[in-house]
Amino acid sequence: MSELSYLSHARYGKDKVRVLRVVRDGAWHNIVEYNVTALVEGDIDVSYTKADNSVVVATDSIKNITYYIAKTSPHVLVPERFALHLGTHLVSKYAHLKKAFITVEQLRWQRIPISQGPGQTPKEHSHAFYRDGDEKRTVEVEVDASAGKDKLVARVTSGLKDLLVIKTTGSAFESFFRDEYTTLVEVNDRIFSTSIDLTYTFAPISIPKPADGEGKVFEAPFAGDAAKGTPWDGDALAAALRNITLEVFALDESASVQATLYKMGQRIIAENQHITTVTYSLPNKHYVPVDMKYIGVDNTTPKNAEVFLPLAHPSGLITATVSRK
Numbered sequence: 001m002s003e004l005s006y007l008s009h010a011r012y013g014k015d016k017v018r019v020l021r022v023v024r025d026g027a028w029h030n031i032v033e034y035n036v037t038a039l040v041e042g043d044i045d046v047s048y049t050k051a052d053n054s055v056v057v058a059t060d061s062i063k064n065i066t067y068y069i070a071k072t073s074p075h076v077l078v079p080e081r082f083a084l085h086l087g088t089h090l091v092s093k094y095a096h097l098k099k100a101f102i103t104v105e106q107l108r109w110q111r112i113p114i115s116q117g118p119g120q121t122p123k124e125h126s127h128a129f130y131r132d133g134d135e136k137r138t139v140e141v142e143v144d145a146s147a148g149k150d151k152l153v154a155r156v157t158s159g160l161k162d163l164l165v166i167k168t169t170g171s172a173f174e175s176f177f178r179d180e181y182t183t184l185v186e187v188n189d190r191i192f193s194t195s196i197d198l199t200y201t202f203a204p205i206s207i208p209k210p211a212d213g214e215g216k217v218f219e220a221p222f223a224g225d226a227a228k229g230t231p232w233d234g235d236a237l238a239a240a241l242r243n244i245t246l247e248v249f250a251l252d253e254s255a256s257v258q259a260t261l262y263k264m265g266q267r268i269i270a271e272n273q274h275i276t277t278v279t280y281s282l283p284n285k286h287y288v289p290v291d292m293k294y295i296g297v298d299n300t301t302p303k304n305a306e307v308f309l310p311l312a313h314p315s316g317l318i319t320a321t322v323s324r325k
Protein backbone atom coordinates (compact mmCIF):
# COMPACT_ATOMS: atom_id res chain seq x y z
CA MET A 1 0.00 0.00 0.00
CA SER A 2 2.76 2.46 0.94
CA GLU A 3 4.19 2.52 -2.61
CA LEU A 4 0.87 3.57 -4.03
CA SER A 5 0.19 6.77 -2.16
CA TYR A 6 1.66 9.54 -0.07
CA LEU A 7 0.36 12.40 2.04
CA SER A 8 0.37 15.34 -0.37
CA HIS A 9 -1.39 17.92 1.79
CA ALA A 10 -2.32 18.24 5.46
CA ARG A 11 -3.93 21.07 7.39
CA TYR A 12 -6.08 20.96 10.52
CA GLY A 13 -7.51 23.13 13.28
CA LYS A 14 -10.80 24.39 14.68
CA ASP A 15 -13.75 25.61 12.64
CA LYS A 16 -16.74 27.72 13.69
CA VAL A 17 -15.25 29.12 16.87
CA ARG A 18 -17.89 31.67 17.85
CA VAL A 19 -16.93 34.61 20.00
CA LEU A 20 -18.49 37.85 21.17
CA ARG A 21 -15.95 40.25 22.66
CA VAL A 22 -16.88 43.27 24.79
CA VAL A 23 -14.30 46.04 25.10
CA ARG A 24 -15.30 48.47 27.84
CA ASP A 25 -14.23 52.08 27.64
CA GLY A 26 -15.84 53.16 30.92
CA ALA A 27 -19.57 53.13 30.28
CA TRP A 28 -19.01 53.10 26.51
CA HIS A 29 -18.98 49.47 25.38
CA ASN A 30 -17.69 48.23 22.03
CA ILE A 31 -18.50 44.78 20.71
CA VAL A 32 -17.46 42.46 17.90
CA GLU A 33 -18.93 39.07 17.07
CA TYR A 34 -16.74 36.72 15.05
CA ASN A 35 -16.97 33.25 13.56
CA VAL A 36 -13.37 32.09 13.47
CA THR A 37 -11.62 29.24 11.68
CA ALA A 38 -8.02 28.62 12.77
CA LEU A 39 -6.05 26.00 10.83
CA VAL A 40 -2.36 25.11 10.80
CA GLU A 41 0.17 23.38 8.57
CA GLY A 42 3.71 22.23 9.34
CA ASP A 43 5.63 19.20 10.48
CA ILE A 44 2.50 17.24 11.24
CA ASP A 45 2.68 14.46 8.65
CA VAL A 46 3.43 11.71 11.18
CA SER A 47 0.11 12.32 12.89
CA TYR A 48 -1.52 11.10 9.67
CA THR A 49 1.03 8.58 8.44
CA LYS A 50 2.27 7.04 11.73
CA ALA A 51 -0.56 7.76 14.16
CA ASP A 52 1.97 9.84 16.11
CA ASN A 53 -0.01 12.47 18.03
CA SER A 54 3.05 14.03 19.68
CA VAL A 55 3.08 16.71 16.95
CA VAL A 56 -0.60 17.53 17.34
CA VAL A 57 -1.56 20.70 19.15
CA ALA A 58 -5.12 19.59 19.84
CA THR A 59 -7.86 21.42 18.00
CA ASP A 60 -9.31 21.98 21.47
CA SER A 61 -6.12 23.90 22.37
CA ILE A 62 -6.40 25.91 19.14
CA LYS A 63 -9.93 26.85 20.22
CA ASN A 64 -8.58 27.88 23.64
CA ILE A 65 -5.86 30.00 22.01
CA THR A 66 -8.51 31.70 19.85
CA TYR A 67 -10.36 32.73 23.02
CA TYR A 68 -7.08 33.70 24.74
CA ILE A 69 -6.16 36.08 21.89
CA ALA A 70 -9.75 37.41 21.86
CA LYS A 71 -9.31 38.16 25.58
CA THR A 72 -5.78 39.62 25.50
CA SER A 73 -5.23 41.19 22.08
CA PRO A 74 -5.28 44.99 21.94
CA HIS A 75 -6.33 44.49 18.30
CA VAL A 76 -9.43 42.41 18.83
CA LEU A 77 -11.90 45.01 17.52
CA VAL A 78 -10.41 44.98 13.99
CA PRO A 79 -10.82 41.55 12.35
CA GLU A 80 -7.68 41.83 10.16
CA ARG A 81 -5.56 42.67 13.22
CA PHE A 82 -7.15 39.98 15.35
CA ALA A 83 -6.54 37.35 12.64
CA LEU A 84 -2.92 38.49 12.22
CA HIS A 85 -2.39 38.32 15.97
CA LEU A 86 -3.90 34.86 16.29
CA GLY A 87 -1.96 33.49 13.30
CA THR A 88 1.29 35.01 14.53
CA HIS A 89 0.75 33.56 17.99
CA LEU A 90 0.20 30.04 16.64
CA VAL A 91 3.28 29.90 14.42
CA SER A 92 5.60 31.62 16.91
CA LYS A 93 4.50 29.55 19.91
CA TYR A 94 4.88 26.21 18.10
CA ALA A 95 8.06 26.02 16.00
CA HIS A 96 6.91 22.93 14.10
CA LEU A 97 3.78 24.72 12.88
CA LYS A 98 4.94 26.66 9.83
CA LYS A 99 1.76 28.29 8.63
CA ALA A 100 -1.50 29.45 10.16
CA PHE A 101 -4.68 30.09 8.19
CA ILE A 102 -7.17 32.26 10.02
CA THR A 103 -10.61 33.06 8.68
CA VAL A 104 -12.81 35.57 10.48
CA GLU A 105 -16.39 36.33 9.61
CA GLN A 106 -17.71 39.39 11.42
CA LEU A 107 -21.44 39.70 12.10
CA ARG A 108 -23.13 43.09 12.19
CA TRP A 109 -24.05 44.86 15.41
CA GLN A 110 -25.12 48.52 15.23
CA ARG A 111 -25.74 50.82 18.17
CA ILE A 112 -29.42 51.51 18.86
CA PRO A 113 -30.21 55.19 18.18
CA ILE A 114 -32.01 56.95 21.04
CA SER A 115 -34.17 59.95 20.10
CA GLN A 116 -33.27 63.19 21.89
CA GLY A 117 -36.45 65.11 21.19
CA PRO A 118 -37.83 67.04 18.19
CA GLY A 119 -35.16 68.47 15.85
CA GLN A 120 -32.32 66.74 17.73
CA THR A 121 -30.10 64.08 16.17
CA PRO A 122 -30.56 60.72 17.88
CA LYS A 123 -27.68 59.56 20.10
CA GLU A 124 -26.08 56.15 19.76
CA HIS A 125 -26.61 54.01 22.82
CA SER A 126 -23.51 53.11 24.83
CA HIS A 127 -24.25 49.40 25.28
CA ALA A 128 -27.38 48.36 23.30
CA PHE A 129 -27.08 47.11 19.73
CA TYR A 130 -29.20 45.60 16.95
CA ARG A 131 -28.46 43.34 13.98
CA ASP A 132 -28.96 45.47 10.86
CA GLY A 133 -28.76 42.81 8.19
CA ASP A 134 -27.13 39.56 7.16
CA GLU A 135 -24.11 41.17 5.54
CA LYS A 136 -20.75 40.00 6.92
CA ARG A 137 -17.23 41.26 6.83
CA THR A 138 -14.67 38.57 5.99
CA VAL A 139 -10.95 38.24 6.58
CA GLU A 140 -8.60 35.47 5.48
CA VAL A 141 -5.06 35.61 6.77
CA GLU A 142 -2.14 33.29 6.10
CA VAL A 143 0.81 33.75 8.43
CA ASP A 144 3.90 32.04 7.01
CA ALA A 145 6.80 31.33 9.36
CA SER A 146 8.84 29.47 6.74
CA ALA A 147 9.91 32.73 5.11
CA GLY A 148 12.93 33.43 7.35
CA LYS A 149 14.38 33.29 10.86
CA ASP A 150 13.33 36.72 12.11
CA LYS A 151 10.22 37.53 10.17
CA LEU A 152 6.83 36.23 9.27
CA VAL A 153 5.10 36.94 6.00
CA ALA A 154 1.36 37.50 6.12
CA ARG A 155 -1.03 37.41 3.20
CA VAL A 156 -4.35 39.10 3.87
CA THR A 157 -7.55 38.96 1.88
CA SER A 158 -10.50 40.91 3.25
CA GLY A 159 -14.00 41.29 1.98
CA LEU A 160 -17.71 41.49 2.53
CA LYS A 161 -20.50 39.13 1.63
CA ASP A 162 -24.28 39.02 1.40
CA LEU A 163 -24.71 42.77 0.82
CA LEU A 164 -28.11 42.84 -0.88
CA VAL A 165 -28.84 45.75 -3.24
CA ILE A 166 -31.47 46.70 -5.79
CA LYS A 167 -31.97 49.58 -8.24
CA THR A 168 -35.15 50.20 -10.21
CA THR A 169 -33.67 51.92 -13.28
CA GLY A 170 -30.26 52.81 -14.70
CA SER A 171 -29.69 49.24 -15.91
CA ALA A 172 -29.98 47.82 -19.44
CA PHE A 173 -28.99 44.62 -21.21
CA GLU A 174 -28.86 44.92 -25.00
CA SER A 175 -26.88 43.78 -28.06
CA PHE A 176 -25.91 40.45 -26.53
CA PHE A 177 -25.07 37.45 -28.73
CA ARG A 178 -28.15 35.91 -30.37
CA ASP A 179 -28.73 32.51 -31.92
CA GLU A 180 -31.38 29.76 -31.99
CA TYR A 181 -31.18 29.39 -28.18
CA THR A 182 -31.88 33.05 -27.46
CA THR A 183 -35.28 33.87 -26.02
CA LEU A 184 -34.30 36.84 -23.85
CA VAL A 185 -35.54 40.18 -25.14
CA GLU A 186 -33.29 43.22 -25.10
CA VAL A 187 -34.19 45.81 -22.47
CA ASN A 188 -32.94 49.37 -22.08
CA ASP A 189 -34.43 49.65 -18.60
CA ARG A 190 -34.68 46.91 -16.01
CA ILE A 191 -34.37 46.12 -12.33
CA PHE A 192 -30.82 45.30 -11.21
CA SER A 193 -30.47 43.41 -7.95
CA THR A 194 -27.57 41.43 -6.58
CA SER A 195 -26.12 40.06 -3.37
CA ILE A 196 -22.59 41.38 -3.36
CA ASP A 197 -19.63 39.19 -2.42
CA LEU A 198 -16.36 41.07 -2.56
CA THR A 199 -12.81 40.05 -1.65
CA TYR A 200 -9.71 42.23 -1.89
CA THR A 201 -6.13 41.13 -1.48
CA PHE A 202 -3.33 43.20 0.02
CA ALA A 203 0.32 43.10 -0.93
CA PRO A 204 2.06 40.65 1.49
CA ILE A 205 3.21 42.21 4.76
CA SER A 206 6.15 41.39 6.95
CA ILE A 207 5.90 41.00 10.75
CA PRO A 208 8.91 40.65 13.07
CA LYS A 209 8.92 37.15 14.57
CA PRO A 210 8.07 37.41 18.30
CA ALA A 211 10.96 35.80 20.15
CA ASP A 212 8.90 34.88 23.20
CA GLY A 213 6.26 32.98 21.29
CA GLU A 214 3.61 35.12 22.92
CA GLY A 215 3.04 37.49 20.04
CA LYS A 216 4.10 40.46 22.20
CA VAL A 217 5.11 42.32 19.06
CA PHE A 218 1.40 43.02 18.75
CA GLU A 219 1.41 45.17 21.84
CA ALA A 220 3.09 47.92 19.79
CA PRO A 221 0.33 49.63 17.88
CA PHE A 222 0.50 49.55 14.11
CA ALA A 223 -0.78 53.05 13.65
CA GLY A 224 -0.29 56.29 11.79
CA ASP A 225 0.53 56.92 8.15
CA ALA A 226 2.53 53.71 7.71
CA ALA A 227 -0.60 51.71 8.51
CA LYS A 228 -2.86 53.67 6.17
CA GLY A 229 -4.41 51.54 3.45
CA THR A 230 -2.73 48.36 4.78
CA PRO A 231 -4.46 45.48 6.62
CA TRP A 232 -3.72 47.27 9.93
CA ASP A 233 -6.22 49.88 8.72
CA GLY A 234 -8.88 47.21 8.13
CA ASP A 235 -11.93 49.08 9.43
CA ALA A 236 -11.32 52.23 7.37
CA LEU A 237 -10.62 50.14 4.28
CA ALA A 238 -13.75 48.03 4.73
CA ALA A 239 -15.88 51.17 5.01
CA ALA A 240 -14.24 52.81 1.99
CA LEU A 241 -14.56 49.76 -0.26
CA ARG A 242 -18.15 49.19 0.77
CA ASN A 243 -18.89 52.82 -0.12
CA ILE A 244 -17.21 52.55 -3.52
CA THR A 245 -19.16 49.37 -4.26
CA LEU A 246 -22.50 50.91 -3.30
CA GLU A 247 -21.80 54.20 -5.09
CA VAL A 248 -20.80 52.57 -8.37
CA PHE A 249 -23.82 50.29 -8.15
CA ALA A 250 -26.14 53.29 -7.64
CA LEU A 251 -24.56 55.74 -10.10
CA ASP A 252 -23.46 53.56 -13.01
CA GLU A 253 -25.72 53.53 -16.07
CA SER A 254 -25.26 49.78 -16.19
CA ALA A 255 -24.82 48.11 -19.60
CA SER A 256 -24.55 44.73 -17.86
CA VAL A 257 -23.59 43.24 -14.49
CA GLN A 258 -20.18 42.51 -16.07
CA ALA A 259 -19.54 46.14 -17.02
CA THR A 260 -20.64 47.48 -13.63
CA LEU A 261 -18.52 44.93 -11.79
CA TYR A 262 -15.44 45.98 -13.75
CA LYS A 263 -16.00 49.65 -12.88
CA MET A 264 -16.25 48.78 -9.17
CA GLY A 265 -12.97 46.88 -9.30
CA GLN A 266 -11.19 49.58 -11.29
CA ARG A 267 -12.18 52.27 -8.78
CA ILE A 268 -11.00 50.22 -5.81
CA ILE A 269 -7.59 49.60 -7.42
CA ALA A 270 -7.26 53.26 -8.43
CA GLU A 271 -8.06 54.59 -4.95
CA ASN A 272 -6.27 52.01 -2.76
CA GLN A 273 -2.58 51.63 -3.43
CA HIS A 274 -2.00 48.58 -1.17
CA ILE A 275 -4.74 46.48 -2.75
CA THR A 276 -3.50 44.20 -5.52
CA THR A 277 -6.60 42.28 -6.61
CA VAL A 278 -10.35 42.69 -6.26
CA THR A 279 -12.79 39.83 -6.84
CA TYR A 280 -16.55 40.20 -7.08
CA SER A 281 -19.17 37.50 -7.26
CA LEU A 282 -22.50 39.01 -8.29
CA PRO A 283 -25.58 36.86 -8.72
CA ASN A 284 -28.02 38.57 -11.07
CA LYS A 285 -31.18 38.32 -9.00
CA HIS A 286 -33.88 38.52 -11.61
CA TYR A 287 -37.12 40.48 -11.10
CA VAL A 288 -39.49 39.81 -13.97
CA PRO A 289 -42.39 42.15 -14.87
CA VAL A 290 -45.64 40.21 -14.46
CA ASP A 291 -47.41 39.85 -17.81
CA MET A 292 -50.95 41.26 -17.40
CA LYS A 293 -51.91 41.37 -21.08
CA TYR A 294 -54.55 38.71 -20.40
CA ILE A 295 -56.52 41.27 -18.35
CA GLY A 296 -55.79 44.11 -20.77
CA VAL A 297 -53.15 45.81 -18.59
CA ASP A 298 -49.68 46.79 -19.84
CA ASN A 299 -47.13 45.87 -17.16
CA THR A 300 -44.31 44.77 -19.48
CA THR A 301 -43.14 47.80 -21.46
CA PRO A 302 -40.34 49.30 -19.31
CA LYS A 303 -42.16 52.55 -18.49
CA ASN A 304 -45.29 50.67 -17.35
CA ALA A 305 -43.52 47.82 -15.54
CA GLU A 306 -44.48 48.24 -11.88
CA VAL A 307 -45.35 44.79 -10.59
CA PHE A 308 -42.43 42.35 -10.59
CA LEU A 309 -42.00 38.71 -9.71
CA PRO A 310 -38.79 38.11 -7.72
CA LEU A 311 -37.29 34.88 -9.11
CA ALA A 312 -35.63 32.77 -6.43
CA HIS A 313 -33.79 30.76 -9.07
CA PRO A 314 -32.10 30.39 -11.38
CA SER A 315 -29.95 33.50 -11.21
CA GLY A 316 -27.11 34.62 -13.42
CA LEU A 317 -23.75 34.53 -11.67
CA ILE A 318 -21.20 37.07 -12.81
CA THR A 319 -17.69 36.89 -11.33
CA ALA A 320 -14.37 38.51 -12.12
CA THR A 321 -11.07 39.56 -10.61
CA VAL A 322 -9.58 42.96 -11.36
CA SER A 323 -5.84 43.17 -10.68
CA ARG A 324 -3.22 45.87 -10.40
CA LYS A 325 -0.85 45.90 -13.40
Ligand SMILES: O=c1[nH]c(=O)c2[nH]c(=O)[nH]c2[nH]1
Pocket residue numbers: 173184255256257258284316
Ligand atom coordinates in the same frame (compact mmCIF):
# COMPACT_ATOMS: atom_id res chain seq x y z
O1 LIG B 1 -26.10 41.83 -17.00
C1 LIG B 1 -26.35 40.73 -17.51
N1 LIG B 1 -25.34 39.93 -17.93
C2 LIG B 1 -25.55 38.71 -18.50
O2 LIG B 1 -24.58 38.00 -18.85
C3 LIG B 1 -26.88 38.29 -18.65
N2 LIG B 1 -27.46 37.16 -19.17
C4 LIG B 1 -28.79 37.31 -19.04
O3 LIG B 1 -29.64 36.43 -19.41
N3 LIG B 1 -29.10 38.50 -18.48
C5 LIG B 1 -27.92 39.14 -18.23
N4 LIG B 1 -27.64 40.34 -17.66
